[in-house]
Each structure stands twice: as C-alpha cells, then as structure tokens.
Amino acid sequence: MKFDRRAFEAKGYLVVPGFIDLHAHLREPGFEDSETIETGRRAALRGGFTTICAMPNTEPAIDSPGLLKELLARGKTVDGARVRYVAAITRGRKGRELADMVELAAAGAIAFSDDGSPVEDSHLFRSALEYARVTGRPVIEHAQDLALSAKGVMHEGSVSARLGLPGMPAAAEESAVARDIALARMTGANLHLTHLSTAGSIELVRRAKADGVPVTCDVTPHHLAMTDEWVAGSRALAWEVEDEALLAVPYDSSTKVNPPLRGRADVRALWAGLVDGTVDAIATDHAPHASVKKDVEFDQAAFGISGLETALALVLGGVGVHWAALGTVIDALTLGPARVLGSDLPRDDWAVIDRDVEWVVRADELASKGKNTPLIGRTLTGRVVATVVDGELRYEGAARVAEAVNGR
Amino acid sequence: MKWNRRHVLDTDDWSRDEIETVLDQTRAMIEILQRPIRRAPPLRGRTVILFFAESSTRTRVSFELAAKALSADVTNITASGSSVEKGESLYDTVRTLQALGGDVVVMRHASSGAPYFVAQRTDAAVINAGDGWHAHPTQGLLDAYTLRDAVGDLEGRRVVIVGDVLHSRVARSDINTLLPLGARITLSGPPTLIPLAWRCGQLPPGVTYESDLDRALDGADAVIALRLQRERQESGLLPSLREYSRVWGLTADRVARMRPGAPVMHPGPMNEGIEIDASVAHGTRSLIETQVTNGVAVRMALLYLLAARAGPPGPLEERA
Numbered sequence: 001m002k003f004d005r006r007a008f009e010a011k012g013y014l015v016v017p018g019f020i021d022l023h024a025h026l027r028e029p030g031f032e033d034s035e036t037i038e039t040g041r042r043a044a045l046r047g048g049f050t051t052i053c054a055m056p057n058t059e060p061a062i063d064s065p066g067l068l069k070e071l072l073a074r075g076k077t078v079d080g081a082r083v084r085y086v087a088a089i090t091r092g093r094k095g096r097e098l099a100d101m102v103e104l105a106a107a108g109a110i111a112f113s114d115d116g117s118p119v120e121d122s123h124l125f126r127s128a129l130e131y132a133r134v135t136g137r138p139v140i141e142h143a144q145d146l147a148l149s150a151k152g153v154m155h156e157g158s159v160s161a162r163l164g165l166p167g168m169p170a171a172a173e174e175s176a177v178a179r180d181i182a183l184a185r186m187t188g189a190n191l192h193l194t195h196l197s198t199a200g201s202i203e204l205v206r207r208a209k210a211d212g213v214p215v216t217c218d219v220t221p222h223h224l225a226m227t228d229e230w231v232a233g234s235r236a237l238a239w240e241v242e243d244e245a246l247l248a249v250p251y252d253s254s255t256k257v258n259p260p261l262r263g264r265a266d267v268r269a270l271w272a273g274l275v276d277g278t279v280d281a282i283a284t285d286h287a288p289h290a291s292v293k294k295d296v297e298f299d300q301a302a303f304g305i306s307g308l309e310t311a312l313a314l315v316l317g318g319v320g321v322h323w324a325a326l327g328t329v330i331d332a333l334t335l336g337p338a339r340v341l342g343s344d345l346p347r348d349d350w351a352v353i354d355r356d357v358e359w360v361v362r363a364d365e366l367a368s369k370g371k372n373t374p375l376i377g378r379t380l381t382g383r384v385v386a387t388v389v390d391g392e393l394r395y396e397g398a399a400r401v402a403e404a405v406n407g408r
Numbered sequence: 409m410k411w412n413r414r415h416v417l418d419t420d421d422w423s424r425d426e427i428e429t430v431l432d433q434t435r436a437m438i439e440i441l442q443r444p445i446r447r448a449p450p451l452r453g454r455t456v457i458l459f460f461a462e463s464s465t466r467t468r469v470s471f472e473l474a475a476k477a478l479s480a481d482v483t484n485i486t487a488s489g490s491s492v493e494k495g496e497s498l499y500d501t502v503r504t505l506q507a508l509g510g511d512v513v514v515m516r517h518a519s520s521g522a523p524y525f526v527a528q529r530t531d532a533a534v535i536n537a538g539d540g541w542h543a544h545p546t547q548g549l550l551d552a553y554t555l556r557d558a559v560g561d562l563e564g565r566r567v568v569i570v571g572d573v574l575h576s577r578v579a580r581s582d583i584n585t586l587l588p589l590g591a592r593i594t595l596s597g598p599p600t601l602i603p604l605a606w607r608c609g610q611l612p613p614g615v616t617y618e619s620d621l622d623r624a625l626d627g628a629d630a631v632i633a634l635r636l637q638r639e640r641q642e643s644g645l646l647p648s649l650r651e652y653s654r655v656w657g658l659t660a661d662r663v664a665r666m667r668p669g670a671p672v673m674h675p676g677p678m679n680e681g682i683e684i685d686a687s688v689a690h691g692t693r694s695l696i697e698t699q700v701t702n703g704v705a706v707r708m709a710l711l712y713l714l715a716a717r718a719g720p721p722g723p724l725e726e727r728a
Contacts, residue, residue, distance in 0.1 A: 158610040161603035162420070164520040164542030164580055169604070249528055251521025295499050297519035299540070 001393040003386075008352045013385060016330050018050025018349030020337040022140065022218055023115070023194050023283035024308065026052075026083070029071075030059025035288040035369045037071070040308070041080025043286070043368035045395035047308040048333075048351030048384035049081050052286075053341075056088040057116040063088035063099040065107035072108055082346075082389060084110040086140060089128045095119055098127060105135035110341055113140035115194065118176055120146060122183065129189035138190040138216070138340060143176035143201070144168075144259070153299050155228040155260040163232055163250065165298065168260050174200040181208045184215050192340050193217040195285045197259040199269030206278040216340045218281040218332075219270045221314040222257060222305050227264050230255045230374055231298075237314070238267040239321040246378075253294045253301030254374040257287070271323040274332055281336040282329065284311050288370020306370030310361060312353065313380035320381070352386035359383050411713050415527045415534040418543040419581060424588040431553050433709035434702070436724065440477060441705055450712055450721035451480035457510035459485045459501070459526075460537070462518045466676060466700070467537050467546075471514045474707035478715075479722075483510070498522060502529045512714055515539075520577075533714040535707075541575050547675055548581030550706040552589060554699050555630055558671045563590030568624045568666075570656055571634030571683055572601040578675045579634055587614050596624040597634075597656055600645040621656050625665040632673045633658050636683045649682055658684045663693060671695045 005015055021044065027035035035043075037054075044052045054071075056062030062071065068085055075083045087109035091097045093116070101112060112132055118141060119125040125141075132139045149172035154160050156167020177193060181204060184191035196202060196217050208215050225237045235246040255261060273279035287304025294301050315329045338345050360379050363371040387395040410425040419427065440448050456475040460468050468486070475482045485501070498517075505513055506529070513532045515523055520540030527534040538544040556562055567586055573579040573595050583593055593615045595602055607617050618624040625631060640646050663672060672684075672693045680686045689696060715721045 156604065158603075158605040161605045161610075162580075164540055164577060166541075167603075249524050251524050292497075297498055297517070297525060298521045299519045 003350060003388040003391055003393045005350065008386060014353040014355060016351050016353060017334040017345050018351050018387065018389065019048045019333040020341075021049045021052040021284050021286070021308065022192070022281055022337045022340060024052045024054055024286040025057065025288065025304070026054040027288060028058065033290040033369070034293070037075055037083060038080065039367060039369050040286070040288070041083060043308040043366065044081035045387040046367050046384060046397065047284070047311050048353065048387055049308060050346065050349035050351070050387060050389045051082045051084060052308075053084045053086050053110055055086050055113060055115045057093060061088045061093045062086070063091050063093065065100065065103045068104060068107045068109060079394060081387075086111045086113045086115070088112070089114045089119055089139065090124065093117060095121055095124065098124070098131060101128070101131040102135055105137050109137060111138045111140050111192070113142065113194070115140060115142045118142050118144045118146065122179060125180070126183050126187060129183055129187040129191065133187060133189040136342065138192045138342070140192045140194050141180050142195070143173055143180055143193055145172045145175045148172035148175065152260070153256060154231050155262045157228055157263055159228040159232050165231070168258075170198040170200055170262065170266070173198050173259055174204060177201045177204050181205070181213055181215055184208070185211070185213045188214060191215045194283060195220050195223065195259055196270070196279070197223045197262050197266060199266050202269045202273040202278055206273065206276070209278060216280040217278070218283040218337070218340070219273070219279050220283060220285045221307055221311040223259070223262065224267065224270055224282070224318060225314040226255070226261045226374070227267060228261045230261055235374065235378060237317050238264060239318060239323065248374070251298040252374060253296065253298050254305065254372050254376070256298060256301050256303055257305045258303035271318060274328055275324050279332065280340055282311070282315060282332040283337065284308050286368070286370075288368050289372045290369070291371070294372045304370075304372060306366065306368050306373045308368060309366050310373060310375050310380065312384055313382045316355060316382035317380070346390070348388070348391035350388040351384050352388075353382065354385045355382050357381070357383050412717060413714070414717065415523070416545050416710055416714070417523045417527060417534065417536045419545045419548055419584045420543070422584070422588065427549070427552065427585060427588055430549055430706070430709050430713065431556065433713060434549075434553050434705045437705040437708040437712070438702070440708070440724065446477050447479060448477065448724050449479045450724055451475065451478040451715050452722050454480045454511040454715055455509070456480045456482050456512045456514060456711065457485060457505060457508065457532070458482065459505065459513055459515040462516050462538070464516050464538065467516060470700070470703045471537060471707050474704050475711055477704070478708055478711055480711065498525060499529075502526050505532065506530045511718060512711060533718065535710060535714070538577055540577065542577050542580060543584070544577040544581045545585075546703065546707055546710065547578050548585035549710075550699060550703045551582050551632065551673060551675075552585045553706055554673065554695050554702050555586070555671070556589070557702070558695055559629055561590070562586060564592070565590070565629040566592045566594060566627070568594045568596060568628045568631040569634065570596040570621055570624070570631060570658070572636050572640060573597055573606070573634065574601045574603055575637065576634050582632060583612065583615060587612065594618050594624045594628065596621045598646060598652065601640065621662060622665060625662055628666045628670060630671050630673065631658065631663070631666060632675075633683045635675065635677065636679055653682045657682060658688050660685060660687050660691070663688055669693065673699055676700070
C-alpha cells in the first residue's frame with residue numbers, strides 16, 4: 001500500500017526516517033528455531049526499523065562470498081525490513097585466519113565483525129583493520145577481554161556479590177576498547193565499537209574521537225534502560241524509582257546478556273555519550289533465542305535479549321525524563337548508523353510513531369521468535385504504528401492506525 | 409505465627425521475627441531429638457523429595473534424618489544414578505518432580521538461583537539446600553542457632569568470617585541470618601576471594617572487611633572458617649595453599665586473640681591444616697560437631713513450619 005504521510009501526521013503521529021539497526025541477529029542459517037530472516041525482518045518493521053544489519057554468527061558463519069550471495073537472494077523473497085549482511089572477520093569466526101574480506105565486500109558485505117566474540121589475537125585484528133581499510137567497510141568489534149570476563153554471567157559489582165554469580169568486570173570491556181582504539185589509530189581503519197556498556201568505554205571513545213581516531217560506537221536500548229539490579233528482580237527502568245509491585249523473581253535468564261546490564265552510573269554515562277555525540281548510534285543487538293536456550297539455570301542460559309520491538313519505547317522513556325532530546329535519539333537511530341556505514345539515509349523509508357500510547361509487552365504479540373526479554377508483562381509508553389520501506393507501507397499496527405487512514 | 413513462607417530459598421529478605429520463629433522452633437525439635445525414640449508424627453503422610461544435583465552427603469543425610477524424625481516419607485533424587493548426570497535438563501527434572509507430587513522438595517544445585525527456577529514451576533514447597541555461590545539458608549540458620557546457644561544474645565556481638573567468601577554460599581547465608589539478629593560481621597581472607605565491591609566498601613551495613621586476620625580476630629566474639637577449595641590455587645586466585653594457611657589459617661595463637669571462650673565454627677567438611685589447625689578444630693572452643701547436631705533440628709523446624717503452612721500438621725507428641 002502506498003504511504004500517505006499526511007494522513008498519519010493529521011492524527012498527531014510523528015513521522016521520522018526509518019530506523020537503521022547496525023546490530024541484529026537473524027539466526028538463519030543454523031538456528032532457525034530462534035529466528036529466521038523472515039521473522040526477524042517482520043520484528044524489525046514492528047520496531048520501526050527499515051534496514052537491519054545481520055550479524056554473521058550463524059551456522060555456518062557468514063564468512064564466504066557464496067553464502068553471502070545466497071542469503072542476499074533469499075532476502076528478496078520475503079516481505080519485511082531491508083537486510084544488510086555483516087560478514088565474519090575470520091574464517092568460521094574462530095579468530096585464527098582472516099576471511100576473504102575483499103571478496104566479501106565485493107559480494108555485498110556492509111561491514112565485518114566476529115560479533116559474539118572479539119578478535120582476541122591483536123596481530124590478526126591489526127591485519128583485519130588493514131584489510132577493512134582497503135574495502136572501505138567498517139569493522140564492528142565486540143570489545144571484550146575474554147580472560148578477564150572469564151566465566152562471568154553478569155556485571156561484576158555489588159549485585160553479583162549479593163547473588164553469588166560470577167561477574168564480568170567493566171575492565172574486561174574497557175581494556176579491549178583501549179586496545180582496539182590503539183589499533184584503529186595505527187591503521188586508520190574505520191573501527192566501530194558495538195554495544196558499549198560502561199562509563200569507562202564511553203570516556204575512552206570520547207578521548208579517541210577528540211584525537212581524531214576514526215572510531216565510532218553504538219549502545220543498545222537495554223543498556224540505556226536497565227541495570228544489573230534487573231538480574232536481582234528489579235523491573236524499574238533506569239529513570240524510574242524502584243517499585244516493589246514490579247519486582248520479578250531473581251535469576252531470570254531473560255536478563256542475561258553480553259555485555260551484561262551494568263550499574264546506574266554506567267547507564268547515565270551512555271546517555272551523556274549520546275547527548276555529546278560520543279555515541280553515534282543506538283543498535284539493538286537483537287538476540288532472539290528459542291526457549292530451550294533460556295529456560296535453564298541462569299549460568300547455563302544463552303546470552304541475549306530480543307530487542308527489535310521494544311527499542312523505541314525504551315529510548316523514548318529516557319527522552320521523557322529529559323536524559324536526551326527526542327532529536328538526539330531519533331538521529332542515533334537513523335542518521336548516526338547511516339554515517340557509520342558510510343551511506344545516506346534511504347529516501348523513502350519512514351517510521352510512524354505514537355509517542356503517547358501505552359502498551360503491554362506480550363510474548364505472543366512479538367513477531368520475533370525470540371520471546372527472551374525481561375520486559376514481558378511490562379507497560380511501555382510509545383510505539384511504532386506504521387513502517388514504510390521504499391515508499392511502501394509494509395507494517396501497520398493496531399486499530400488506531402486503521403482509523404487514522406480511514407478517517408482522513 | 410510470624411512465619412508464613414511458601415519456600416525457603418534465601419534468608420536475605422527475612423525479618424528478625426521470622427528468623428527467631430525458626431530458631432524457637434528449632435529448640436522444640438532439639439527436645440525431640442533428645443528423646444529415647446527420636447521420632448514425632450507431625451509429617452506423617454507427607455512426602456519430602458531430596459533432589460541433590462550436586463553431591464553432598466552431610467546435608468542430604470541431615471535433611472533425611474530431619475524428615476524421618478517427623479515421620480515424613482522421604483525419597484531421593486541424587487546426581488549419581490539419576491538422569492541429571494545423563495544431561496537431563498533442570499526443566500525436565502522439575503516436571504518430573506511436579507508429576508511425582510512431593511509436598512516438599514529439598515534441593516542442592518551447582519547453579520546460583522536454581523531453586524528459584526524450581527520454585528516457580530512446581531506446587532511443592534522448595535527448600536534450598538545450597539545453590540552455587542548464592543545461599544545455604546539452613547546452614548545460616550543452624551549457625552545462628554549454634555552461636556546464640558553458645559554466646560547468648562547476638563546484639564552487638566562481632567563474628568569473623570574468614571576464607572573464600574567469594575565462592576561461599578555459607579558466608580552469604582551467615583551474613584543474611586546473623587545481621588538481623590544484631591550481630592556485626594568482619595570478613596577476612598585473601599583479596600581475590602572477597603568480592604571486589606565488598607572490599608571497596610559497598611558492603612551491607614554491619615559488615616566490614618579486614619584483610620589482616622589477626623586484627624580481625626582481636627576481641628571478636630566468634631569465628632567461622634570457610635572451606636578452601638584446592639582448585640583456587642590452580643585458577644590463579646592464590647599463590648599457594650601453604651601461604652594461605654600461614655596467613656589466613658585458624659591457629660591456636662590466632663584463636664587466643666578473640667574474647668576468652670569465643671567459639672570456633674566451620675560448615676565442614678574441613679581441610680585440617682589449611683584453613684584450620686587440627687588442634688583448633690578439635691579443641692574446647694570448637695562447636696563444629698554441635699553445628700552438625702543442630703543442623704538436623706533446624707531442618708526439622710523448617711519442614712514443620714512449611715508443612716504447617718500447607719495444612720495443619722500432626723501433633724509433635726504421639727497420642728497415647
């Protein structure tokens with residue numbers, strides 16, 4: 001259906017450019033019980049995302065031009081958001097040999113990442129950055145010192161001490177960020193640090209940018225809105241006061257994510273980074289998992305939060321308490337990620353937003369196969385009511401939208 | 409009754425009244441255990457399932473004796489020989505437990521938080537018999553009982569907990585149980601085995617950290633030594649067991665720094681010669697065997713209170 005922008009605006013909805021997600025997991029091929037390209041693209045539309053960058057930690061990993069081309073062809077056959085593919089940095093994401101990066105870029109890889117793992121070997125990572133520079137594509141790095149995070153399953157702090165869970169210290173991220181920045185400075189390659197979660201990481205990027213290092217970064221909606229107290233059962237968003245009535249059972253594996261939910265001071269630092277431009281983009285790290293991976297003991301559960309469909313409401317919450325301006329977060333969902341990819345905004349992609357509507361997150365209403373979010377049952381404010389790709393209305397939610405269209 | 413819990417998962421949110429109710433009930437149970445025939449009928453017809461997914465002889469036997477002393481039917485699902493070792497998921501085990509229909513599930517598990525997982529998915533009352541590094545509520549309660557019995561009111565008393573606090577569910581439960589009773593706690597041990605947040609002052613009110621064990625013990629009212637797992641050295645957390653025992657081992661000289669007569673406790677099993685000298689472990693101040701005896705009574709008290717909540721339990725006295 002053709003998109004009639006004025007009909008929506010007349011109803012008081014906000015129409016903004018379609019969102020671009022630099023970081024989503026579509027799980028296909030290999031883990032289709034958790035998500036498929038089709039369900040992931042539908043979930044994206046419901047979240048207002050018109051372009052999503054799919055991470056290559058599939059089985060097999062997206063590390064060959066042949067597989068990449070096949071996936072691009074598959075993507076044309078279903079409806080939904082536009083999918084771009086991030087190719088693996090190393091063969092099989094094993095961190096030992098570089099993938100054929102030049103050929104992958106020629107086949108359509110939009111960026112490179114071994115996401116889920118860092119490239120531990122600093123020499124190999126240097127080579128990856130040198131190659132990335134030749135292709136003109138950014139390297140998206142998951143910054144984590146694996147020896148330091150060890151067997152951690154949540155943020156190391158007073159909450160992990162209380163719960164008796166092994167912690168991942170902030171320094172495990174920050175020391176990797178420092179290394180990555182040093183290598184970006186040396187090679188001049190475009191380094192994009194994804195899902196930064198600590199105050200120290202943001203400060204390192206702030207200084208590197210001031211020094212002219214070609215580094216960009218993103219943060220996730222869940223790290224902007226939730227703290228490590230959520231592992232202990234809190235369900236108060238970072239800007240809300242603790243509410244006994246909202247308390248959930250502790251050790252809920254839906255709060256287990258990597259990097260882990262951090263402390264309150266870290267959350268504030270991420271917002272400060274958004275406001276002063278240190279943070280370029282908000283990316284979901286949408287990580288859907290089949291229930292068998294999550295319905296287990298906390299320390300055995302898979303890391304990840306299903307995030308495409310709740311991203312907007314979470315960041316609007318921070319706007320509501322003036323932690324950032326509306327324009328700042330919309331830029332971080334649109335222009336910011338486009339710049340990271342070195343591209344312009346698509347000309348006719350739109351997201352239509354109802355800023356005031358309250359809605360309850362329900363598992364059976366999520367289009368994603370991944371129901372793994374600690375927001376299930378929570379009331380959020382603000383929702384995408386329609387999404388437009390290439391001028392075509394591809395998603396239209398709820399009765400209020402139908403009414404808006406008919407009532408013109 | 410001040411006690412109305414459906415499960416015993418952690419004592420971290422228990423009030424002083426709730427803890428004292430259990431300790432008072434424990435005293436009544438100790439009387440039963442002192443009778444010539446150590447058996448009372450209140451749990452007749454009720455089923456207690458012991459689900460130990462991590463091996464433990466002492467705690468399991470203690471619960472078994474407790475349940476049998478109250479005339480419950482007791483059945484075991486242990487790690488060895490059960491499907492847990494064959495890779496059956498906890499979810500499957502819970503469904504089985506639910507289908508078996510026990511009234512109480514007593515569980516030990518290597519994963520912190522596992523009892524919450526089970527409690528959410530079963531109608532039975534769940535007692536946490538130790539989960540990962542998180543909690544061991546019955547140990548905390550039996551330590552509180554034993555201490556109170558030995559030194560009286562704990563208000564203002566200072567208890568030293570020394571050793572591997574980081575990996576210790578006993579330490580966490582002791583802290584949670586002793587603090588509401590008015591005790592103050594001093595933690596001591598190697599920096600690598602105390603949570604960083606706790607060494608940086610983010611401690612619950614009433615708890616302090618003192619790395620120097622001699623100073624920690626000066627004038628203390630009691631000490632609880634924790635078991636040191638030998639793997640800690642291999643994982644880079646300790647230089648050597650020899651050094652550990654020199655610096656943080658409980659010796660007679662160190663124990664003498666405490667208030668005269670101050671007791672020594674240990675949750676067992678002990679590594680004599682590492683965290684505690686044999687002379688201290690078996691000395692006059694040691695309450696280590698009393699802890700074991702009291703453990704049965706505390707577990708009887710909890711089983712009784714949980715059963716009472718589910719429906720009137722039978723009498724504690726056999727009717728003539």
